[in-house]
Amino acid sequence: MTALDPPRRLLMGPGPITADPRVLQAMSKQLVGQFDPWMTAAMNDTMALYRQVFRTANEQTFLVDGTSRAGIEAALVSLIEPGDRVLVPVFGRFGHLLAEISERCRAEVHTIEVPWGEVFEPDAVEAAVRDVRPKVLAIVQGDTSTTMCQPLADIGEICRRHDVLLYCDATASIGGNEFETDAWGLDIATAGLQKCLGGPSGSAPITISPRAADLINARKHVEAGIRDDSDTDVGTRIASNYFDLAQVMDYWGPRRLNHHTEATTMLYGAHECARLLVEEGLDTAIARHELHGRAMLAGVRGLGLEVFGDVEHKMHNVVAVEIPDGVDGDRVRAELLDDFGIEIGTSFGPLHGRVWRIGTMGYNARSEAVLTTLDALEKVLGRGGGVAAAQEVYA
Numbered sequence: 001m002t003a004l005d006p007p008r009r010l011l012m013g014p015g016p017i018t019a020d021p022r023v024l025q026a027m028s029k030q031l032v033g034q035f036d037p038w039m040t041a042a043m044n045d046t047m048a049l050y051r052q053v054f055r056t057a058n059e060q061t062f063l064v065d066g067t068s069r070a071g072i073e074a075a076l077v078s079l080i081e082p083g084d085r086v087l088v089p090v091f092g093r094f095g096h097l098l099a100e101i102s103e104r105c106r107a108e109v110h111t112i113e114v115p116w117g118e119v120f121e122p123d124a125v126e127a128a129v130r131d132v133r134p135k136v137l138a139i140v141q142g143d144t145s146t147t148m149c150q151p152l153a154d155i156g157e158i159c160r161r162h163d164v165l166l167y168c169d170a171t172a173s174i175g176g177n178e179f180e181t182d183a184w185g186l187d188i189a190t191a192g193l194q195k196c197l198g199g200p201s202g203s204a205p206i207t208i209s210p211r212a213a214d215l216i217n218a219r220k221h222v223e224a225g226i227r228d229d230s231d232t233d234v235g236t237r238i239a240s241n242y243f244d245l246a247q248v249m250d251y252w253g254p255r256r257l258n259h260h261t262e263a264t265t266m267l268y269g270a271h272e273c274a275r276l277l278v279e280e281g282l283d284t285a286i287a288r289h290e291l292h293g294r295a296m297l298a299g300v301r302g303l304g305l306e307v308f309g310d311v312e313h314k315m316h317n318v319v320a321v322e323i324p325d326g327v328d329g330d331r332v333r334a335e336l337l338d339d340f341g342i343e344i345g346t347s348f349g350p351l352h353g354r355v356w357r358i359g360t361m362g363y364n365a366r367s368e369a370v371l372t373t374l375d376a377l378e379k380v381l382g383r384g385g386g387v388a389a390a391q392e393v394y395a
């Protein structure tokens with residue numbers, strides 16, 4: 001058996017995207033034991049970096065080992081007790097995911113929906129909050145399936161006013177769009193590395209407000225074999241061991257209570273992703289995503305293609321393009337991949353085969369990536385005008 005030798009690709013889909021070489025380099029470093037003082041200091045550094053990424057003072061800011069979905073499950077299973085009311089405003093596939101995970105946590109789940117391609121008005125969310133009186137409101141910021149980015153400041157304010165815990169999935173949006181954990185009053189937010197953070201999937205940064213942390217710690221049941229006399233079982237036990245944030249907080253905190261074995265290589269990668277972002281400056285990184293997103297938008301329009309959804313509320317880092325009548329969307333994607341080494345995506349459910357999703361995020365939010373992709377699209381579609389339109393944005 002020969003060693004894996006992956007082909008060179010330019011990943012211009014909705015994520016994963018081509019990883020920043022600095023992240024890959026960080027991930028090639030040797031392991032250190034999980035309780036080595038160097039390692040615990042690296043864990044503390046990682047927490048401090050992600051406080052900057054999430055724009056929060058939350059002490060409880062760390063990594064859940066696993067893909068972004070692991071962060072979502074950890075947040076919801078640790079917050080929700082069976083029978084709790086959870087409200088999920090759904091505007092795409094990942095809203096449905098939040099509802100389905102909440103159901104598995106045996107919550108009484110209520111959803112409200114807008115058509116794919118739209119976002120919620122705050123009044124509609126407040127009316128549902130009044131009606132349902134949920135313990136938790138769970139919402140996605142940027143739903144990759146539709147490319148829409150839900151404004152959250154008003155929803156945070158509504159949740160505070162009605163004493164509702166607010167959970168947000170920022171996987172697709174953080175780093176490329178404004179995101180304010182504390183200013184918007186979010187209780188838990190989770191993310192992933194494989195979009196605007198320029199890393200691979202496999203680590204889910206999370207931040208937890210003091211009031212959410214108190215609520216979770218009020219359900220702490222430390223597992224047998226590592227508990228001591230100070231541990232008393234309180235509250236309803238969290239239904240997952242791996243995603244039991246009460247125990248995971250003790251692993252990342254001063255107690256360093258053994259739980260899982262930290263995924264050291266992923267931590268190296270996550271640390272470098274955050275360092276890249278903080279070095280660049282969050283506002284500069286968001287402006288970079290806005291610029292290259294705008295260039296890609298101009299480029300696809302220059303090619304004569306229609307853009308799906310409410311463009312005013314589109315995430316900066318991904319665009320959904322209507323596949324023109326008579327064009328075989330899968331053939332175009334296959335030719336881009338086979339002939340040019342460029343990957344773009346389609347979408348899910350009602351949008352499967354109806355749109356292409358093209359990302360400009362993380363390491364690929366740069367002009368060469370945008371222009372190369374548009375050039376290849378011109379050749380595959382036999383149309384012009386894409387590169388020139390993007391170049392006008394850069395002029």
Ligand SMILES: Cc1ncc(COP(=O)(O)O)c(C=O)c1O
Nearest residue numbers: 067068069094144171172192201
């Ligand atoms: C908004 C959003 N949430 C959650 C996920 C799930 O992430 P993962 O595949 O890393 O578990 C994705 C992946 O595309 C996403 O875009």
